[in-house]
Amino acid sequence: MKVPTASDDKYSRGVLGIVTGSTDYPGAAVIGVEAALRTGVGMVRYLGPEVPTSLALARRPEIVTRPGRVQAWLLGSGIAAGARDADTANRLTTAIAQELPTALDAGALGLLGSATGPTVITPHHGELARMLGIDRSEIAQDPAAWAARAAADLGVTVLLKGFRTHIADPYGSRLLVTSATSWTATAGTGDALGGILGSLLATHSAEIAxxxxxxxxLAATASVLHSLAAERASGGGPFTVLDLAAELPGVVARLLAAPRA
Structure with missing residues (x-):
């Protein structure tokens, strides 16, 4: 985790651009924005349709809703690939062409071929199966192997979501993060993971460059933060995704205070 110093400002801490949510799925925008801000990014620029923009501003009035300089992008959560309007399509293609660290989720996964910067894709099993043209059952039989194969074939870092999240990159990294609670299997938690990951990409853009x-x-760290926040939110029982996001600052503080080996 990158800790701000006395000389940092909101720009040097990292600015994350977010193009997520839609009229059909506006909540994805709110969740991703919330999780990104609570993970420690300096600023969020949210660019989306009117309804999710209004909801995100109502929840987090500190966000900026005009285009401008960013250090990383989170694209696609809550966007149906086959139902993108012209404005959303333009926002996505403009962002993905900027050669910046980018997290592609859900409705932006199909734009992978246009990605120009360092890229992490965050599919679940079904989405990865569609990307590779295979049956979902094949992914389920050996997710670690398929994450590694996808990373090699597609040339990007793969974060394959699930109770056991597998991370692989084209350079040989193979990482596993097991969820701290099965209560994480609830709507919106993937959108929160996207926000956490986007925040880390923005705050660590220099290292990625x-x-x-x-x-x-960084993808593994995002998954660990997500898992630990879910565990704290759960306390052994059900929770909502905004409960998870609310626990992120405490998780970050605890990890930063932990003695290092």
Whole structure:
């Protein structure tokens, strides 16, 4: 985790651009924005349709809803690939062409071929199966192997979501994060993971520029933060995704205070 210093400002701490949510799924925008801000990014620029923009501003009035400089992008959560309007399509293609660290989720996964910057894809089993043209059952039989194969074939870092999240990159990194609670299987938690990951990409953009091998550890860190926040929110029982997001600052503080070996 990158800790701000006395000389940092909101720009040097990292600015994350987010193009997520839609009229059909506006909540994805709210959840991703919330999780990103609570993970420690300096600013969020949210660019989306009117309804999710209004909801995100109502929840988090500190976000900026005009285009401008960013250090990383989170794209696609809550967007149906086959139902993108012209404005959303333009926002996505403009963002993905900027050669910045980018997390592609849900409705933006199909744009992978246009990605120009260091990229992490965050599919679940079904989405990865569609990307590779195979049956979902094949992914389920050996998710670690398929995450590694996808990373090699597609040339990107893969975060394959599930109770056991598998991370692989084209350079040989193979990481596993097991969820701390099965209560994480609830609507919106993937959108929160996207926000956490986007925040880390923005705050560590310099490290990523120096080495694309930094993406896999950051993706694993995002998954760990997500899992620990879910565990704290759950307390052994059900929780909502905004409960998870609310626990993120405490998780970050606890990890930063932990003694290092």
């Amino acid at each position: 120096a080495s694309r091998g930094a993406l896999a550890p």
